[in-house]
Every structure is written in C-alpha cells, then in structure tokens.
Amino acid sequence: MTDLTLVQAVNRALHEALSTDPDVLILGEDVGVNGGVFRATEGLQKEFGSERVIDTPLSETGIVGAAVGMALYGLKPVAEIQFLDFIYPAFDQIVSEVAKFRYRSGGQYPCHVVIRTPYGGGIKGGLYHSQSSEAYFAHTAGLKVIVPSNPADAKGLLLTAIHDEDPVLFLEPKRIYRSVTGEVPDGDHRVPFGQAATVREGSDVSVFAYGAMLPQAVQAAEALSSEGVQAEVIDLRSLVPLDEKAVLASVEKTGRAVIVHEAPRFCGYGAELAALLAEKALYSLKAPVARVTGFDTPFPYALEHVYLPNAERIAHAVRTTARAS
Amino acid sequence: MPDESTAPTPPAAEVPGELPRDRLLDAYRFMVLARTMDERCLTLQRQGRIGFYVPLQGQEAAQVGCALALAPSDWIFPAYRELAVALVRGISPKLLLDQFIGNSGDEMKGRQMPNHYGYRRFNYVTASSPVGTQITHAVGAAMAAQRRKDPIVTVCFFGDGTTSSNDFHAGLNFAGVFRTPTIFFCQNNRYAISLPLERQTHSPNLAVKATAYGFPGVVVDGMDVVSVHTAVAEARARALAGEGPTLIEAQVYRLGPHSTSDDPRRYRSDAELAEWKAKDPLARLKHDLLAQGLLEESADAGLWEAARAEVTKALAEAEATPPITPESIFDDVYASRPPALEEQRVECLRLLQEGILKP
Numbered sequence: 001m002t003d004l005t006l007v008q009a010v011n012r013a014l015h016e017a018l019s020t021d022p023d024v025l026i027l028g029e030d031v032g033v034n035g036g037v038f039r040a041t042e043g044l045q046k047e048f049g050s051e052r053v054i055d056t057p058l059s060e061t062g063i064v065g066a067a068v069g070m071a072l073y074g075l076k077p078v079a080e081i082q083f084l085d086f087i088y089p090a091f092d093q094i095v096s097e098v099a100k101f102r103y104r105s106g107g108q109y110p111c112h113v114v115i116r117t118p119y120g121g122g123i124k125g126g127l128y129h130s131q132s133s134e135a136y137f138a139h140t141a142g143l144k145v146i147v148p149s150n151p152a153d154a155k156g157l158l159l160t161a162i163h164d165e166d167p168v169l170f171l172e173p174k175r176i177y178r179s180v181t182g183e184v185p186d187g188d189h190r191v192p193f194g195q196a197a198t199v200r201e202g203s204d205v206s207v208f209a210y211g212a213m214l215p216q217a218v219q220a221a222e223a224l225s226s227e228g229v230q231a232e233v234i235d236l237r238s239l240v241p242l243d244e245k246a247v248l249a250s251v252e253k254t255g256r257a258v259i260v261h262e263a264p265r266f267c268g269y270g271a272e273l274a275a276l277l278a279e280k281a282l283y284s285l286k287a288p289v290a291r292v293t294g295f296d297t298p299f300p301y302a303l304e305h306v307y308l309p310n311a312e313r314i315a316h317a318v319r320t321t322a323r324a325s
Numbered sequence: 326m327p328d329e330s331t332a333p334t335p336p337a338a339e340v341p342g343e344l345p346r347d348r349l350l351d352a353y354r355f356m357v358l359a360r361t362m363d364e365r366c367l368t369l370q371r372q373g374r375i376g377f378y379v380p381l382q383g384q385e386a387a388q389v390g391c392a393l394a395l396a397p398s399d400w401i402f403p404a405y406r407e408l409a410v411a412l413v414r415g416i417s418p419k420l421l422l423d424q425f426i427g428n429s430g431d432e433m434k435g436r437q438m439p440n441h442y443g444y445r446r447f448n449y450v451t452a453s454s455p456v457g458t459q460i461t462h463a464v465g466a467a468m469a470a471q472r473r474k475d476p477i478v479t480v481c482f483f484g485d486g487t488t489s490s491n492d493f494h495a496g497l498n499f500a501g502v503f504r505t506p507t508i509f510f511c512q513n514n515r516y517a518i519s520l521p522l523e524r525q526t527h528s529p530n531l532a533v534k535a536t537a538y539g540f541p542g543v544v545v546d547g548m549d550v551v552s553v554h555t556a557v558a559e560a561r562a563r564a565l566a567g568e569g570p571t572l573i574e575a576q577v578y579r580l581g582p583h584s585t586s587d588d589p590r591r592y593r594s595d596a597e598l599a600e601w602k603a604k605d606p607l608a609r610l611k612h613d614l615l616a617q618g619l620l621e622e623s624a625d626a627g628l629w630e631a632a633r634a635e636v637t638k639a640l641a642e643a644e645a646t647p648p649i650t651p652e653s654i655f656d657d658v659y660a661s662r663p664p665a666l667e668e669q670r671v672e673c674l675r676l677l678q679e680g681i682l683k684p
Binding site for chain 1: 441451470471664
C-alpha cells in the first residue's frame with residue numbers, strides 16, 4: 001500500500017501496465033516529454049522510451065484512429081485525450097469505429113482501445129475544460145464507460161481497462177486529481193467492472209453518484225446524519241456496464257433515490273437510472289426520484305459554483321426526498 | 326474456383342517490382358471475374374435478392390494492379406468498392422455473396438450492408454461506411470508493425486472525396502511524422518457521388534497533397550494495370566526499406582453509379598461516359614494481351630464463360646445457405662454479454678417465441 005493522489009494512482013497503473021506487458025503503449029498530446037498537462041504520464045517516456053510513450057501531433061482523430069489500428073494489430077494502446085471537451089473530433093472514430101469493430105466484423109476484430117481523459121468542472125475551466133459528456137458514450141453500444149472517484153479505484157479500474165477485451169472510455173475526475181489522497185495497493189491491483197461500491201451505508205435514502213461528485217455526496221450524507229437522515233451513498237464506478245443489482249437492492253431497502261451528476265439533466269446518465277427505477281423498483285419507491293445535476297446550459301465559467309452540484313444542494317435534495325410521502 | 330486452366334494465381338509472397346508478362350493474363354482473369362461478379366450483383370440488387378450494392382466497374386485495373394503488388398502478409402484497409410482487391414486476395418465469390426445476402430455463412434453475421442466485409446485470415450480489415458476512418462487505422466497498424474518489427478506494409482483504399490475528410494489529413498500527417506510503412510491508395514474516380522473532382526479540391530491533382538505531409542505522391546494511370554502495379558511495388562519497397570509512406574493517386578473513372586441507390590445521369594453527361602467507356606481497362610488490357618500473343622481472341626470468351634460459371638455456382642451455394650439466427654444480434658457487442666444485454670436477448674427470444682417478432 002502507498003498513499004497516492006488520484007492522478008498519481010493513474011500514473012502508477014500506467015507504469016504497472018507498461019512494465020508488465022510489452023504490448024501496452026501510450027499515445028497522446030504532450031504525454032511524453034511533458035508528462036501530460038496534468039502530469040498523469042510523468043516520467044513514463046523517460047523510463048519506457050518514446051516508442052511506447054508517444055507524443056503525437058495535435059489531432060484527436062489521429063490519436064484515436066491510430067490507436068484503433070494498433071489494437072487491430074494486437075497491441076494494447078492507451079490513448080490520452082487532453083480534456084473530454086476536446087474529444088469530439090474523435091467522436092466519429094469512437095462511435096463508428098472503436099465501438100463497432102468487434103460487432104461489424106462478426107467478432108473477428110476486437111478493438112481494445114483505452115481512451116483516458118480528464119472530465120468535469122470545478123477548476124475554473126469554462127465551457128471547454130469542464131464538460132461531463134459521458135451520456136453520449138454510455139448511449140453507444142460496444143463501449144464501456146468507467147469513472148473512478150478515488151485513488152485505489154483509479155488504479156484498479158484503469159488496469160482492468162487496459163487488460164479488458166473491450167474498448168473503454170476512462171473518465172478521470174480532474175477536479176479531485178490531487179484533492180483526495182488514499183491508500184493504493186501496489187502491483188497489479190484490479191477492480192472489476194460492473195460493480196458499484198457502497199461508500200456509506202444508510203437506511204433512509206439512496207444517493208447514486210460517480211467521479212468528482214462522490215466527495216460531495218458523502219459530505220452531504222454526513223451532514224444529514226446529525227439531522228437523523230441516514231443516506232446510503234453508492235459509487236457507481238462503472239457506468240457501462242451498470243451494476244443494476246446494486247442500484248435496485250439499495251432502493252428496495254431505502255425506498256428513496258437521489259441521483260447526482262455534473263452533466264446536464266436532460267438525457268443525462270441519471271435519466272437512465274431513473275428509468276431503471278421506474279421499470280424495476282417502482283413498487284419499492286416511497287417518493288419521487290430526485291436528480292441533482294448540472295443545469296441544461298453550457299458549462300459556465302464565472303458561475304461554475306452555481307452550476308455544479310455541491311454538498312449543500314445534494315443535502316437539500318436528500319432531505320426533501322427523505323421527507324416526501 | 327473454376328478449373329485449373331482458368332483459375333488466376335494469387336500473389337506470391339515475394340513481390341517483384343514489375344508485373345511479369347506471365348502475370349498479365351492472371352491480372353486479366355481477376356478483372357474479368359470482378360466485372361462479371363459486379364454485373365451479376367447489380368442484377369441481384371434489382372431483383373431484390375440483395376439489398377444494396379456498390380459497383381466497381383472502371384476501377385478493375387487499379388485494384389488488381391495494386392493487389393497483385395502486395396504480399397499476403399500486408400494488411401489491407403479497404404473502403405467499400407474494392408471487390409477486385411478482395412478477389413485477388415483470395416476471398417471467394419461464395420464468401421462475398423454470403424455477405425451480400427447476409428446469411429449464416431456471412432462472417433460479418435448479417436450485420437453490415439453489402440460491400441462492407443473483412444476477413445482477418447486474409448489480412449483484409451472489415452470496412453465501415455464513414456469515409457476515411459480507415460486511413461488512420463492503416464497508420465496505427467503500420468506503427469504497430471514497426472513496433473513488432475514485422476516486415477509488412479499497410480495499404481489503405483479510398484476515393485477522391487475522402488481526400489477532403491478529417492481522417493485523410495490526420496492519417497497522412499501521422500504517417501509522415503512517424504514515417505510509417507503505409508501506402509495510401511487513392512482511386513480518383515472523379516466523382517464523390519455527384520460532386521465532381523474540381524469541386525472537391527482546388528489542388529492540381531490529389532497526389533500533390535502528399536508534399537505537404539513530407540512524403541512522395543505519385544499520379545498513375547489507373548486504367549493501366551501495369552503502371553499501377555509498378556507504382557505500388559515501388560511504394561512498397563520504399564516502405565519496407567524504412568523510407569516511409571507514399572500517396573498513390575490512381576486516376577480512374579467510375580463507369581457505373583456510386584451505388585444502386587444512385588442515378589449518375591443527374592450529374593454527368595452521356596458524352597462524358599462514352600468517352601471513358603472507350604478507355605475501359607478490361608478492353609485495354611485485352612488489347613495488350615492480344616497484341617503480345619498472351620491471349621487468343623477465341624480463348625477470351627472461355628475466360629468470361631468460366632467467370633460466369635464460377636459466380637453462378639457461388640450464388641447458388643450462397644442462396645442455399647440458411648439464414649442467420651435472430652438472437653445473434655446480441656453477440657459480439659462486447660467480448661461477453663453484460664447482464665442488461667443478456668436480459669434483452671431473453672426478451673427478444675420470448676417475443677420471437679410468442680410470434681410478436683418474426684424470425
């Protein structure tokens with residue numbers, strides 16, 4: 001065990017994969033000499049060489065497209081997109097190619113590309129360094145979408161992603177890259193996909209969150225505890241595949257659900273969770289499902305504190321949901 | 326395949342620089358087979374026996390000349406018009422017709438429109454419809470081959486329209502920077518559906534674009550199988566020698582429609598078509614073969630008859646192949662089905678059982 005920040009844990013996962021599997025390589029903008037703009041790949045090029053930690057030209061299409069070719073050939077590329085906000089030039093590659101290769105080839109060509117990218121607000125990044133567009137990708141059959149919320153999961157989920165047979169979009173909550181430190185297992189630590197984690201047990205309301213919203217949700221739950229409201233906080237970790245069982249089991253217990261994400265509400269990931277609860281847990285529900293999300297606006301710069309869900313807003317929703325009858 | 330006397334020989338592992346005289350007849354046989362199959366497929370589509378078709382007529386020499394210059398270990402990244410490349414590669418008419426029909430013999434499992442196929446064992450990567458996306462893949466695969474020190478090239482097929490795409494720029498730029506062993510084989514057939522070349526680019530030609538990426542661009546007469554073969558063999562030799570990529574512009578003409586959904590009379594004249602029909606690459610090669618004494622006029626009819634017989638036999642077999650099972654739509658989305666998808670498969674099976682869905 002080593003105490004690491006989330007971004008350090010990402011770095012250790014990449015280091016572990018590069019050390020143990022010669023087919024793993026990294027490519028992206030500024031990932032080599034510079035070690036990544038968030039330093040996620042710091043020191044890796046120096047240790048593993050410029051043929052395995054590749055500084056590419058400034059083209060997201062090129063990065064993802066080249067990674068596809070490498071994966072088809074049998075390598076395990078880990079592509080970095082500098083910010084999720086800049087992934088859209090590669091949207092065609094991700095949606096039309098990465099996600100569909102296995103299917104359209106009848107299983108002949110798996111396309112195990114990992115795309116790592118920092119996402120989310122809270123760093124004064126404005127419209128183009130703050131987005132949470134996970135729903136676009138969760139909507140696309142063939143992709144797995146993973147969001148860690150703490151250092152140990154960041155390492156364990158990323159190593160699972162790199163050795164998975166399917167393509168993975170790995171969203172890193174940049175706001176908490178350095179704000180949380182935690183114990184991270186050494187070596188080839190893996191956390192399986194499709195398993196949510198119960199971060200805090202509670203009997204009154206289920207709070208579902210992921211990524212940088214986790215610390216906010218936990219803070220809200222702790223604040224409410226003194227008011228006699230016991231919130232259960234579930235870290236989804238894996239948006240695709242979703243741990244449906246964990247979601248349903250929690251709501252069957254509490255009868256109340258609050259869904260939290262930074263992304264806009266309309267057709268956001270929370271809409272799918274709410275639909276799931278309506279389809280499979282309606283008779284357990286004692287109150288309407290609540291969503292605490294970003295507003296349906298572009299991500300604002302000066303007013304990001306208004307836009308982004310925080311512990312107070314989550315607590316307010318949980319309190320209201322707990323009292324509703 | 327037809328009997329030994331007419332079966333063309335696939336390319337050898339060792340690729341000579343020039344197409345030898347004795348391979349010229351093989352090239353012609355492949356072109357005849359491609360043309361024959363193409364004509365049959367257009368008919369099949371009109372008869373409703375296949376859903377859609379993308380013809381290649383006019384581009385046979387470019388495709389056969391290129392494919393014969395490659396080794397079986399070279400990786401091909403096709404677009405959707407490369408029937409003759411597939412045939413040279415050894416992909417049989419039966420396999421292709423299985424795909425066009427979408428039956429249980431279709432290795433794409435009925436998931437893709439006709440012409441969108443690929444076969445790993447032939448190093449022929451499965452095509453998609455968005456144009457140009459395969460260009461960056463060819464570059465990435467070449468980077469992987471470099472890393473593994475495999476002595477191969479990757480060859481990427483696309484048309485004139487694709488040179489305007491995002492991926493064309495990204496792919497060629499990467500290839501230049503990383504000096505990948507890649508051949509970018511552009512079949513400039515002068516139209517992107519309806520858009521003529523002069524509206525696609527203001528460049529004097531397409532090959533010149535390679536200059537900006539720092540590697541050679543070559544214009545070649547795509548109606549001449551020998552010229553194409555030479556250009557590709559040279560590009561391949563450069564790539565294997567570590568000298569990086571080449572853009573080859575094979576100037577051809579699409580004699581037919583873009584696809585069976587297209588009516589080219591809306592955007593080009595009969596006179597223009599007639600002018601290019603006079604340059605038909607099959608007629609041209611036949612003329613050369615006759616002149617060189619490599620083919621007798623009397624034997625030509627036999628070649629066409631053999632090709633027709635082969636396609637007819639393959640079609641009968643493909644049409645007798647059972648349909649694909651409906652629940653297969655849930656396979657290969659992921660390496661294994663996640664629970665939610667398994668639930669949908671079970672639901673689908675139940676709807677089929679209850680007759681609400683028809684198989």
